[in-house]
Amino acid sequence: MDQDVAAKEQPRYIKLNERDNVAIVVNDFGLPAGARLASGLTLRAFVPQGHKTALVDIAEGEPIVRYGEIIGYALSPILAGEWVDEPRIRMPEAPALDKLEISTAVPAPLPPLEGFTFEGYRNPDGSVGTKNILGISSSVQCVKGTMEYAVKRIRAELLPKYPNVDDVVPLTHAYGCGVAITAPDAVVPIRTLQNLALNPNFGGEILVIGLGCEKLAPERLVPEGVGDAIVRMQDEAFDGFGAIVEAIMTQAEARLKVLNTRKRETCPASDLVIGLQCGGSDAFSGVTANPAVGFAADLLVRAGATVMFSEVTEVRDAIQLLTRRAINEDVGRALVREMAWYDSYLARGGADRSANTTPGNKKGGLANIVEKSLGSIVKSGSSAITGVLSPGEKATQKGMLFAATPASDFICGTLQLASGMTLQVFTTGRGTPYGLAAAPVIKVATRSELARRWKDLIDFDAGKIATGEKTIEETGWDLFRLILDVASGRTKPWSDRWGIHNDLTLFNPAPVT
Numbered sequence: 001m002d003q004d005v006a007a008k009e010q011p012r013y014i015k016l017n018e019r020d021n022v023a024i025v026v027n028d029f030g031l032p033a034g035a036r037l038a039s040g041l042t043l044r045a046f047v048p049q050g051h052k053t054a055l056v057d058i059a060e061g062e063p064i065v066r067y068g069e070i071i072g073y074a075l076s077p078i079l080a081g082e083w084v085d086e087p088r089i090r091m092p093e094a095p096a097l098d099k100l101e102i103s104t105a106v107p108a109p110l111p112p113l114e115g116f117t118f119e120g121y122r123n124p125d126g127s128v129g130t131k132n133i134l135g136i137s138s139s140v141q142c143v144k145g146t147m148e149y150a151v152k153r154i155r156a157e158l159l160p161k162y163p164n165v166d167d168v169v170p171l172t173h174a175y176g177c178g179v180a181i182t183a184p185d186a187v188v189p190i191r192t193l194q195n196l197a198l199n200p201n202f203g204g205e206i207l208v209i210g211l212g213c214e215k216l217a218p219e220r221l222v223p224e225g226v227g228d229a230i231v232r233m234q235d236e237a238f239d240g241f242g243a244i245v246e247a248i249m250t251q252a253e254a255r256l257k258v259l260n261t262r263k264r265e266t267c268p269a270s271d272l273v274i275g276l277q278c279g280g281s282d283a284f285s286g287v288t289a290n291p292a293v294g295f296a297a298d299l300l301v302r303a304g305a306t307v308m309f310s311e312v313t314e315v316r317d318a319i320q321l322l323t324r325r326a327i328n329e330d331v332g333r334a335l336v337r338e339m340a341w342y343d344s345y346l347a348r349g350g351a352d353r354s355a356n357t358t359p360g361n362k363k364g365g366l367a368n369i370v371e372k373s374l375g376s377i378v379k380s381g382s383s384a385i386t387g388v389l390s391p392g393e394k395a396t397q398k399g400m401l402f403a404a405t406p407a408s409d410f411i412c413g414t415l416q417l418a419s420g421m422t423l424q425v426f427t428t429g430r431g432t433p434y435g436l437a438a439a440p441v442i443k444v445a446t447r448s449e450l451a452r453r454w455k456d457l458i459d460f461d462a463g464k465i466a467t468g469e470k471t472i473e474e475t476g477w478d479l480f481r482l483i484l485d486v487a488s489g490r491t492k493p494w495s496d497r498w499g500i501h502n503d504l505t506l507f508n509p510a511p512v513t
Contacts, residue, residue: 386399
């Protein structure tokens, strides 16, 4: 870090709640020892950007408070102006799931927001897509190479004939054989694959490629009432690899013809299904990007849309703040159910919630998963939580939903697509090239320095909140309008412009045989 640059800037810090006894440094390169803050506090040591300094003396064993909540306890005395880094903090226990308040602070309904629309693709089932894509599912990993070969030919030979179709996307995965297909937890990957094919961006044109001997029979991936939508490589009618590929291309072209007739039409914002996620988080995530996303999420809820936030381990330590917002006891109990299931899942693997926090998170100023969780849940906004989805379950209601997923970017994205998400808003403080082929991803930077440095990877800069150039409300409205533009195809996010997309990754908690 360039401490000479840091020394020339006006020292700035952010204290989020009047109860906080720590604050984070705003300056791009941190602040050196001797820097005097507006409050009169003088730093006793260099504090990197996003990291915490003590605002008052904190005795050994006393709580360290950020967001008005306890994020840990001092392992030794901490003097005002010292750097409060991870080794100085003892992490508290996770909130006990049997002692949570449920539906005790349900927010009043937000006033409706009318008149906002986007240009989307209306489907026969009433759902609306933001892209027009041919998705080709696979029932087993064995066919991945064949599918990718066929898709390469489809893109080169067929797609130019159907200019209204955006792309052909293979929904490949590492599942289908060598797995305990009847194990109770196998419902997660199977349900995910079934619902992925139903994502509104695929227009209802189902095509499944199977091998023929796999445990996950391809018929299980085709919804009832859909006709011949399966190509089995082991079908004895095929004479060689070329014949198999030609069969895939014939089936694909029939569906491309249908998809090519789709046209964008004006749809109310209530038809949107938006996923919220964060990756490469830092201490600014809960100060800039996530609050702006939360404000935009409230606008979407007011407009009647479906909005989902996820990542169980990144809400577990702040679950007491979410159960209070559950619209009724059933929703609150469903939140507890998903937390308890994941606690058990981690315990079976010999891990705990602290395994979530990455080296990059810590370098960005997040001391532990408690602090990370408090910043993560801010993107859920302030509206009531109206529903809870188990992993890969399809969303059927409007409002703010919790869709239970692991925190892995790739698994979370895959599960949100299965839940029906048609556009994702992704916040990052450290930076990531993450993208999804099946849905546009708007990447939101927590810091202006990252947005400037990654000007052709980051779509939206929320860092101006930290410097006082913009308010959370102004930034949230800007993001809301960008969501409508991206959903309409008027603005293309950088991951789509470059064509950089992550593979789909199934969550499979069931045994592998």
